[in-house]
Every structure is written in C-alpha cells, then in structure tokens.
Amino acid sequence: MTARGTLAQSLLVQNKDAATDDEPLIVNAGNKEKRGLLDAKSKWMHEEMKPEQIDKVKHLAEQIFGYEFMQKMFSADFKKHQTVLKSFTDLIT
Numbered sequence: 001m002t003a004r005g006t007l008a009q010s011l012l013v014q015n016k017d018a019a020t021d022d023e024p025l026i027v028n029a030g031n032k033e034k035r036g037l038l039d040a041k042s043k044w045m046h047e048e049m050k051p052e053q054i055d056k057v058k059h060l061a062e063q064i065f066g067y068e069f070m071q072k073m074f075s076a077d078f079k080k081h082q083t084v085l086k087s088f089t090d091l092i093t
Contacts, residue, residue, distance in 0.1 A: 069087070
C-alpha cells in the first residue's frame, strides 16, 4: 500500500475511535481546487433561476414556515428580510 493509502486508513481508524469517545469527527477536506472545478461543471449550478424553481422553493417555504413568513422571505423589502434573519438567528441561539 502507498503511504497515502496508509495515512487515509489510519485517519479513518482514528476518526472512528474519536467518534466513539464523543469527540468531533475530523474530515480531511483536501483537493479543494479539484472539487471546485467539478462543482463548476455540475448540471445543478445555475447562473439564473428559473421561475419554476422559485415557485417550488416558495411552495416548500410556505409548507414549512407558513404563508406570512414565506411572504417576508420573498419580499422586495429588505427590512422584512432582516426580520426573517433575526427569527432564524433567534431560533438557533
């Protein structure tokens, strides 16, 4: 086995042991440039949103958060966006 394979295996074993000890799992995020190039070629990357996509997100947001909250999320008024962000921040803190 190559040194790289051995290193990857040892990291995997260490991460499994760490996960059982309630320690955070450490993930090697190598090859960032290569992943960036692959992501740029992805068929899911859009420079422009299609109206159907926006409608679907609005519909899902309405189902999850309710009609009034969805209206604030997609409002042209940035002050309503701020209230949405504050609500999300309050929710996670």
